[in-house]
Amino acid sequence: MTRQNEAVMQRLRGALDSPPAVRKLLVTMRAQSVTRMDLAVAKILISERKERGIYVTIDRPDKHVLTILSRHNVAGPGEASTEMEPAGKRLFIAKGIFSPAVFIGELLNRIRDPRSGPPLDAELRAMRFLLVDNLSSLAAYNGPKGIDACFGHVAMMLMQYPSMRFIALAGRDSLPALGPGATAFFNLGVEIPDEWLMD
């Protein structure tokens, strides 16, 4: 691993070591590096720390994400699933195409209404993170109302599950399009400098 890569990993680890009160973490970098940084964050959470959680992809098929995580030995089909089931895998990869709000809304409805499927509450209580892989895309598909709805759903999820953290990655140039409410939502922002991504 190069010094630059190690610097990136150390900054991410430092951010993820934040006190439990820091539950909403935004990692920004240039847009071209978001995919690589998604993988780096997933490596730390899943491979290094063995945490359980939900990986929501906004603009890619869930199976595509599973292919990448499997290829890089982060989580193979034995550990990750694209189907949310009780007593399931360590990682649930969810499609949040257009907005994670739809997926989170369905999840919350399922928890509130036991008739809607097998119980998931215990499963979700064991999960430590809700990761959104490219928040930049939210502004491409949603107006201000849709963006607000997304953060509203995330807030409800965090209230329901106090052990869960929300981690989002975004290209830094997309932040103005997301609006001031988006950056204000987070309690910690981590910037990855371009010169660390040069190798």
Add this chain to the structure above:
Amino acid sequence: MVGETLERVRSGINGMDEMMQGGFAFPSTVLVAGSAGTGKTTFALQFLARGVKDGEQGIFFTTLSEPTQWMLRFVTHFSFLDKDTFGKQIRYVDLGPTLRKDRDPDKLLKFIDDNIAEYMPQRIVIDPISVIGNMIKGDYRMFLYDLANHLKNWRAVSILTGEVLPQEPYPVEISYIVDTVVLLSLGLTSEGTRRKYLEILKMRGTQHTTGQHLMDVSRDGITVTVGLK
């Protein structure tokens, strides 16, 4: 303005970014079409070399089964190409053996996906894509459709180069699946000199310059002079 919210990457082609609001939309798929000798491979390499300068990684898939050393021999005289980046920031992958062995579009897609998954590049080139149509079994259009969808999932800018047949201005079956079509062509000036031209035929989400513009290929690569026709 159209496309203001789109992220962009610089093309690497001297003078071209000014024609398209600063660069190619990121992510997107681009067809660079032209007849033999118009500069398609040079265009693709210059695009990858720009990526290296901007701290990005590239992957160059060739379908011609041309050994790396021969490809490099012909292109290393370009000043924009740093030989030390080959095999590191720019990976070279030969699709020829997979194409010849199976002629199976699904296996070819998987091979492409596996390589991209390993290197996670921000810039991808397949040069030339049009050869695949003659080599695979099954529906070429369906393969192109699947390929375009796969490439878009990688959050990269992908350039497909396409050979233009004498009876068509550009490969129609590819042009409808990509976001951008760039046409490289040869033409005679009024003085009877043969010159090269670059034209952006289509670019989704971007206000781009239209018409043919004079293009020159030198040791520094391709330079487009906007307005000169």
